Amino acid sequence: MENLYDVVIIGAGPAGLAAGLYSARAKMKTLILEKDKAGGQIVTTNEVANYPGSIDDATGPSLVARMVEQAESFGAERKKDEIVKVELQDKIKVVTGEKDVYKAKVVIIATGASPRYLGVPGERELTGKGVSYCATCDADFFTDLEVYVIGGGDTAVEEAMYLTKFARKVTVVHRRDELRAAKSIREKAFNNEKMAFIWDSVVEEIKGDGIVEKLVLKNKKTGEITEIDAPEEDGTFGIFPFVGYIPKSELFKDFLETDKGGYLITDPDMKTAVPGVFAAGDIRHKSLRQVVTAVADGAIAAVQAEKYIENTFEN
Amino acid sequence: MVILEKDNFEEEVLNSKGLVIVDFWSDGCEPCKALMPEVEALAEKYEGKVKFCKLNITKARRLAISQRVMGLPTILLYKDGAKIEEVTKDEAKAANIEAMIEKHI
Structure with missing residues (x-):
């Protein structure tokens, strides 16, 4: 059969690239599909301090560039295509993109979250x-301006600190x-003199008329409404929401099991309930979504894919 | 593609007759870098019909803001020096850029 891959991986973030x-490397004919950029969310992150073994000053883009290089050096193909349909129930899976149709013995879903x-x-x-x-995309625009970051989790606070390198003030x-x-x-943030905080507010x-001019906040405890206007001399300011993620499971949720939040359920071997279909990385229901857990998922999925192909196709 | 800077933007874009595409990008913008080869392919396809330019906003931030660009990637379409349409962020894909051009060509 023409164009039949052993493994088609949907998504080229750390999970997909590791898979x-x-x-x-296991000599399976492998294709990695990505809709826009390789790397997924991590390439929009400037600092990656907690990926074990990475060199000093590792950035999202530098880590991903190396992962791409490694995957390609072992012979993985990469293609840019946006997947619009998948048929995964049969022994040969069909993945349809805007540009082409791909057939595979195994599909690894590594579409991540947005x-x-x-x-x-x-x-x-x-x-x-x-x-x-995307702070790394747009931080330049806010040089010497004010910026509001919405959210209080790790991502929100880390991105807020990154933005203090550009902005006059980050709230x-x-x-x-x-x-x-x-x-x-938290400690770093509280010690950063460019940072300010507004609590209990959404x-x-x-x-704004074609550009952000006003932010309207509501205090959840008092119900009070506050309108924040752009300083007159600036004319505008930045707003960066980092209020969590949603899984990119739209194409799969009708026939694969998901949790309440829409994340795909797998067993510890990254298997979904459909034979030959695996999931890896942020798209999975799991407790920690980091590069280090994404690459682990990818490795497990690929090794299990090899076992599945041996058992299903070669006897 | 014409490389734009602060000094030649007016001449190449605002004083230019016909259709001009400007691809706003920056060194830190990975989605922009992923999109660029596709814009370059469109530049080849529409050679002689549409002028394709790119502007690295890192050194031309105020210029970009003056064009109401505050997020990347953004692709603006100008006709006879006036901005007529744009695609930005998730919408900034090759297919959408081409559709925008086809609408006005």
């Missing part, structure tokens, strides 16, 4: 006009009265 590396939107009026219209979910708006971020991150609306 590709292990799979290609930032959750606030879901408030003005947010979508002003994305790219002062609202941003974290959090819906609780204390940060959820890890203690080490975003009600973002306003």
